Every structure is written in structure tokens, then in C-alpha cells.
Amino acid sequence: MGCTPSGQTTPSEAITPPNGIEGVVNIARSDKSGSVLGTESPRFLSNVEPPFKPLIKPLEELVDVPRKPLKDTAAPQNRVRETETPTIETNPTTTVQIRAPLAYDASAPASTRLRHMIKNLDHILVCPGVYDGLSARIALSVGFEGMYMTGAGTNASRLGMADLGIAHLHDMKTNAEMIANLKPDGPPVIADMDTGYGGPMVIDRSLQQYHLAGVAGFHIEDQVMQKRCGHLQGKEVVDIDTYISRIRACVAAAKRLRSDIVIIARTDALQSRGYDECITRLRRARDEGADMGILEGFSSKAQARQAVKDLAPWPLCLNSVENGVSPLISVDEAQDMGFRVIIFSFASLAPAYTAIKNTFEWLKDFGVTGSAVSPKTIFNVCGLQDLMVIDERAGGNSFKKGV
Numbered sequence: 001m002g003c004t005p006s007g008q009t010t011p012s013e014a015i016t017p018p019n020g021i022e023g024v025v026n027i028a029r030s031d032k033s034g035s036v037l038g039t040e041s042p043r044f045l046s047n048v049e050p051p052f053k054p055l056i057k058p059l060e061e062l063v064d065v066p067r068k069p070l071k072d073t074a075a076p077q078n079r080v081r082e083t084e085t086p087t088i089e090t091n092p093t094t095t096v097q098i099r100a101p102l103a104y105d106a107s108a109p110a111s112t113r114l115r116h117m118i119k120n121l122d123h124i125l126v127c128p129g130v131y132d133g134l135s136a137r138i139a140l141s142v143g144f145e146g147m148y149m150t151g152a153g154t155n156a157s158r159l160g161m162a163d164l165g166i167a168h169l170h171d172m173k174t175n176a177e178m179i180a181n182l183k184p185d186g187p188p189v190i191a192d193m194d195t196g197y198g199g200p201m202v203i204d205r206s207l208q209q210y211h212l213a214g215v216a217g218f219h220i221e222d223q224v225m226q227k228r229c230g231h232l233q234g235k236e237v238v239d240i241d242t243y244i245s246r247i248r249a250c251v252a253a254a255k256r257l258r259s260d261i262v263i264i265a266r267t268d269a270l271q272s273r274g275y276d277e278c279i280t281r282l283r284r285a286r287d288e289g290a291d292m293g294i295l296e297g298f299s300s301k302a303q304a305r306q307a308v309k310d311l312a313p314w315p316l317c318l319n320s321v322e323n324g325v326s327p328l329i330s331v332d333e334a335q336d337m338g339f340r341v342i343i344f345s346f347a348s349l350a351p352a353y354t355a356i357k358n359t360f361e362w363l364k365d366f367g368v369t370g371s372a373v374s375p376k377t378i379f380n381v382c383g384l385q386d387l388m389v390i391d392e393r394a395g396g397n398s399f400k401k402g403v
């Protein structure tokens, strides 16, 4: 690591922040909403601006906007699923088959807003993977329209464990609940539900817990209970009937709870059973009432494009795991292929690993961290401004002497 040839360094002159730290600084300063991220002087109520810019376009911008056509989407053949509340389509060539309200309602639950976004946004919904409060806060401050709570990240951050199905319902639900409630009227949170954590009775409870936690959508997969990350080798899947019973349990629970939670059926069968079996599984899941699909671990871009065609107009979500088993597919490419949502599972976990490791090595070698980030920068990202407003409005005096 960098050090002067003599090894005679001082923090102020010779030590530069290690790789990764600079990026964190830039993220903190890139907030365009007018908040004071990255500075040392938070403002008080009179001149506090909203810490977050509106993340969702206002109604008038969403309704009747011409959507970018989902290219090459084949005409549906025996694929139209009965929906409880069919929506009126304005442009049949760009139909996205998901039950959704016609009008956007900013005060609706996140799940209802997510449905509307999947159906009506004129672009793909981009959800960075977040795994804890800070990564979620950073996603909010940068201004994404959605977020994805990664199971891999939850295992790693809450349990210090690899993504091998160690985290269970309680771990996943409490993490998702915290993240979804940082800004309940903000970007909807899609969360990993792995295998559902048991048979139909447990899955029923899992859906209920996610629904009550404010999770807007989740994916449930067909791996065996002792699952592993979709980008590892040696995955095993359950038979199709067991998989479909998982989906049925979700659909029934959502109906009973009158929940709009978006049910995303994921299949991990590509590795062991091949592409055609994946399409069969996803079609069955769709026919049982799943709202959306994920085919995990595409082996080529052509295969990803084909899956969208084969399942259209049912919407698909792309799980982009950089350095995983699939080729890297950018947001623009995924949109062009016709995906409606893209999640970047490792978007915060991987850079956090790099930054923390580099910093710890720097600390070990040089006795300082080399970080350029002040505590207040982190606190501002984590809602300091909002808390000051709450206190001042209530007549509290927590900040009379500054902060």
C-alpha cells in the first residue's frame, strides 16, 4: 500500500485515502436535493430543505405517457391470466400484464405504488441492493425509485454468514422492515424471501410478515430449503409441484390479507434442469397468480432476451450480480430487452467490502484510517435533518446548542 519510500509519513501530507474511500465521499457529496450532506453545518427548520427529492414522478407525468415499447414481445398465446381487477390498456403493444391501479396515488401503500410503477413507468425500475440502514439511506439520498433488500447482504451483515440459507424469516423480516420504514412513502422495497422458509403454512406466515413490515414485493424461489446463492455451483431445486405449492401459498395469503404485495416467482432451475424447464416453471407460477418472474443466472444475453419474449407480456425482473455466473447486463440493455425491473444485488455489499477492507489494512499499516468522511456526514445521510425538524416542531430543545 502507498507509503513514502522512507516510510516517514504523516496523516496530513503523505497519506491519501485508500481505494474505495474516495467513492464514499463522492456519494455523500453528490446529493442534489439541497440537503447538507457532506458539510459540517446542518441548517435549522427555517431553511431546511426536504432531505429527499421526490423519487416518483407526479401523477400527470405517469399517466398516459408513451412507454418505450418492450421490444420483440411476442403476442400472448394462451398466456393471459385472469386478474381480479383487469385494467384498461391504452396501448396493447406495450401492455405489461400485472394487476395495477390506473392512477398513481402517492399515499398508497408501497406495494400498490410498485405495481403501478412496474406497469406504467416509461423506463425500467432500477433497484440497488441494500443490506442495512446505512446502505439504504445512501440509496435514498442518491435518489433511486426502488430498493432491493438482498438476502446475501442480510446474511453477511446481520449474521456474518455466507448466502447459504442461514438467515431465516425473523432475520429477513426485521431487516426488511427497518429498511422499508426509513421512508415508508419513498421508494418501494423489494425483498428476498429465499425459499419462503418452509412449507405452505410457513410461507403463508412469511408473506404476512413481509406485508405487515411494509415490504412492497418479494421473490420466492424453487431451491431446496438448504439453499445457496443463485450464482454458486451445485444448486438443487425442488420438483415443480412443490415449487407451485409455494407460489399458491403466497397468492392465497396475499388475497386473504387483501395485500398488493408483488409476488415475484424466481426459478433457479437453469443450472440443473435447463432453460425450457425454467420457462415451464415460470409459466406455471404465472398461471397460479405470481405477478412477475426472475430466471436466475442467465448464461447469455441472448437467453435473457429470449426469456422476456417467451414470457411476455408477463413482466420479468433481472437479477444483475456482477462477477456472478451471468454476463454483465447494463440498465439500458435490460430495458432494451424488455425487463421491467432490475436489481443489483451486490451494489452496496461489494463496494462496502472493498472500502472497509482497504481502510482496515490502512489502519493496521499506518495507524490512521485515512478517511475523509466526518461523523456528521454519516448522520446527515441517516436523517439528522429530519430529526432536527421533528424536535424543533415539537418544541424540543435538543439542538438549541447546535449539533
Ligand SMILES: C[C@](O)(C(=O)O)[C@H](CC(=O)O)C(=O)O
Residues within 6 Å of the ligand: 129, 149, 150, 151, 152, 153, 163, 192, 228, 229, 230, 231, 296, 319, 321, 324, 345, 346
Ligand atoms: C439475489 C440474491 O438472492 C441476494 O440475496 O441478493 C443472491 C445474490 C447473490 O448471492 O449473488 C442470489 O442471486 O442468489
